[in-house]
Amino acid sequence: MSKPGLPQGTRDFSAATVRKRNYIFQTIKQVFELYGFQPLETPAMENLDTLMGKYGEEGDKLIFKILNNGLDNPAKREQAITDLQKILEGKNTKGITERALRYDLTIPFARYVAMNYGQLTMPFKRYQIQPVWRADRPQKGRYREFYQCDADVVGSNSLLNEVELTNIYATVFQQLGIPVEIRINSRKILAALAEVCGGADKMIDITVAIDKLDKIGIEKVKEELTQRGLNDEQINIIEKYLLISGDSDERLTQxxxxxxxxxxxxxxLAEIKHVLSNCQLSTNNAQLIPDFTLARGLNxxxxxxxxxxxxxxxMGSIGGGGRYDDLTGLxxxxxxxxxxxxxxxxxxxxVMEELQLFPxxxxxxxxxLFFNLGDAESKIAFSLLQQLRSAGIAGELFHEQSKFxxxxxxxxxxxIPFAIIIGSKEMENGTCVVKDLLxxxxEEMVQVDLVSYFAVGR
Known part of the structure; x- marks a missing residue:
């Protein structure tokens, strides 16, 4: 029998890890709720045509497709062979696959809004905390199965939403103790750059290349732009754009x-100025910075x-998003x-592990933990344990009589921070010994006082 293993880019989570992750989830969820967002869940898989063509050329390559059921049916086998050849040529065919694992939570959300539009109160504010899957190359901070926590507002053009979402970022990372830079740009500025460089049809080529700046550097970006058909004059304009620097005012002026x-x-420019001037961040833990190299690869x-x-x-980005007017039009x-x-x-x-930020x-x-010192003692211990559990205090009785x-x-x-010991002497006196292991x-106390002792928040 071969040694068991995991699919590349996936992980098991121990109890210690799950507790830390739940701490993050709960912190984010509480802030979402604080800002009036309500929860939503969607299926792990979507119809393939729901996802394809929504994430750009690069994103479509990373969608995990699911094989149809029944491909071993002899009646379907011959057609399946023909369809499989189409798959190997990079095409999609319903004979082989009609569904895929969700790539993110935004497109499924847009699909949900489109299907339920008449029943939703607008603007509709939802948050969603679920796993997504991408056929990416695993590396530090990049996995094939991972969770996203999204907050979205649909049905409103107001930039108040961008201001509030910026403050949600600042609040969450303040509570988690992570110092962050919140970088903003506008796709309208990137569209303007494309027009200055010769036409709106250049925008996808420019944004796909710029989005790789952090990974490959400016010289490689220029090479890619050349390969995508831009001339030297256009590339020089883009280089000037990418070299904009200074404080916020200086960057806006340039x-x-x-x-x-x-x-x-x-x-x-007006959008960015509005967000910068209206975001009164209530923390010194977050810096709000206009970053015109920011492109976001999603179309x-x-x-x-x-x-x-x-x-x-x-570490790469730990959060991202933006405005996507008319996504439901898809x-x-x-x-x-x-x-x-x-x-x-x-x-x-x-990041929190590296900075040792978990409480x-x-x-x-x-x-x-109630110690097990024998049948009679454990019977009393179990009764007291059930009283503690009824009061919301988690505990255990050791499973068998063993050495201390x-x-x-x-x-x-x-x-486990406390041990409770009930021996023969304590049985006779109706007492117990509570050890603070930290x-x-x-100290010794009467058994009937246990619930009130732990109820005060020890």
Whole structure:
């Protein structure tokens, strides 16, 4: 029998890891709820035509397709062979695959809105915390199965939404203790850059190349732009654009000099100025920065776009999003504006591990361990344990009578902070010994006081 293993880019999570991840999930969820968002869940798989063509040329290549059922049916086998040849040629065929694992949460959300549009209260604000799958090359902070936490608003053109989403980012990362840069740009500015470089048809070529700047550097970006058919003059304009620097005001001045006469560029500048002037971040943990190299590779963005990076940590973005007006038009419901953000939980986890930001209390599951000192003693211990559980205090009774050393080691390995000991003497007196394993102290008390003792938040 071969040694068991996991598919590349996936992971098992131990209890310790799950508790830390749940701490992140709960922090994000509480902030979403604080801003009036409501939860939504969608299926793990979608129809293939729901997903294809929505993420750009690069994104479509990373969609995990699911084989149809019944391909071993002799009646379908001959057709399946023909269809498989089409798949090998890079084409899609319903004879082989009609469904795929979701690539993100935004397109399924747009599909949901289109299907339920008449029943939703607009603007509709939802959050979603579920796994997604991408056939990407696994590396640090990049997995094939990972969770996203999204918050989106549809049915509103107001830039108040962009301001609030910026503040959600700042609030969450303040509560998690991660210092971050929240970088913003506007796809309208990128559209203006394309027009300055010769036409709107250049925009996809330009944004796909610019989106790789952090990974491959400016010289490789210029090479890719050449391969995509841009001439030297156009590439020089893009290089000037990518070299814009300084504080926020200086960057805006340089940008205005480069594309400010363009109508759509003026609209993009106004959007960025509005967000910068109206975001009163209630934390010193987050910096809001206009970054005109920010492109976001997804084609559906139309306005403000976001990217969040942890400061002083070698890690890619830990959050991103933007405005995607008329995304539901892809599903037959046009003219529904929307904007949303996403948190990359797996990368956030890695950052918090590196910076040692998880509270020690995150690892506490059971609060008390009753020692097992015999049948009569454990019967009393179990009754008291059930009283504690009824009061919402988690605990365990050691599964068998064993030496003290073994039971203490069990508590230590499971990070259980209190041990409760009831021996023959305590049985007679109706008392118990409570040991605080973190402080190394102990006290004796009557058994009936146990619930009130732990109910005060020890």
């Amino acid at each position: 940008l205005e000099a480069l594309i400010g006469k363009n109508d759509i560029g003026q609209k993009g 559906y963005y139309t306005g403000i776009i976001f990217e969040v990076k942890a400061i002083n940590v070698q 599903f037959g419901v046009p003219n529904v504006p929307g904007v949303g953000i996403s948190f990359g939980v797996d990368r956030i986890y890695d 020690e209390t995150v690892q506490i599951g059971s609060k008390v 050393d073994k039971q203490f080691k069990y508590a230590e390995k499971k990070n 402080k190394g102290t102990q």
